[in-house]
Amino acid sequence: MALTLEEREQFLAQPHVAAFSVDGGEGRGPLTVPIWYQYEAGGEVWILTGRDSRKHRRVDAAGRFSLLVDRIEPTIRYVSVEGPVTRTAPGTPALLREMSARYLPAEKVDGYVEFAAKNHGEQVVIHMRPERWVSADLGQV
Numbered sequence: 001m002a003l004t005l006e007e008r009e010q011f012l013a014q015p016h017v018a019a020f021s022v023d024g025g026e027g028r029g030p031l032t033v034p035i036w037y038q039y040e041a042g043g044e045v046w047i048l049t050g051r052d053s054r055k056h057r058r059v060d061a062a063g064r065f066s067l068l069v070d071r072i073e074p075t076i077r078y079v080s081v082e083g084p085v086t087r088t089a090p091g092t093p094a095l096l097r098e099m100s101a102r103y104l105p106a107e108k109v110d111g112y113v114e115f116a117a118k119n120h121g122e123q124v125v126i127h128m129r130p131e132r133w134v135s136a137d138l139g140q141v
Contacts, residue, residue, distance in 0.1 A: 003077070003079065011069070011077060011135070012081060012130075013039050013041050015102045015103050020034070020037075020047065020065060020067055021065065021066045021067075022062050022064075023062040031058050036099050036102065044130070047126050048096060048123050049126065050121050050124075051090075051091075051121065056088075056126070064131075065126075066080060066081065066082040067080070067082075075137055075138065076137070076138040076139070077135075078134075079133065079135040080133065081128075081132070082132045084128065085127065086129050087126075088124055088126050088127070089124065090123070090124060090125070091122070091123025091125050095123075095125055096113055096116055097109065100112050
């Protein structure tokens with residue numbers, strides 16, 4: 001059964017690991033990888049990625065991307081969202097900390113932020129306006 005707008009926005013706002021997908025380029029399938037994301041109901045989705053990463057280059061070329069989040073307990077539920085990039089900006093330590101705190105226990109955030117700052121290179125934040133949604137709750141099949 002399809003989710004209501006409120007149900008799908010609330011589900012997307014939870015800290016799931018998403019499957020990120022973007023056009024892979026000439027002669028290639030979509031680039032699809034797991035990614036952390038941030039979303040508040042009614043707003044835009046945003047991700048952080050390396051400025052020199054293939055993800056950033058492909059999003060820049062395509063101008064849009066998709067995310068799919070799912071769970072299998074207590075029911076099988078998923079939300080897929082796709083839309084245009086609305087803006088790209090340099091990543092900041094504050095955004096890295098916000099994203100890290102969404103996914104990691106509080107005691108792990110400082111260590112991860114320090115590690116990412118040293119090892120992931122310059123980051124960009126990419127914002128996407130949700131335009132197309134596909135969602136369902138299949139119950140306890």
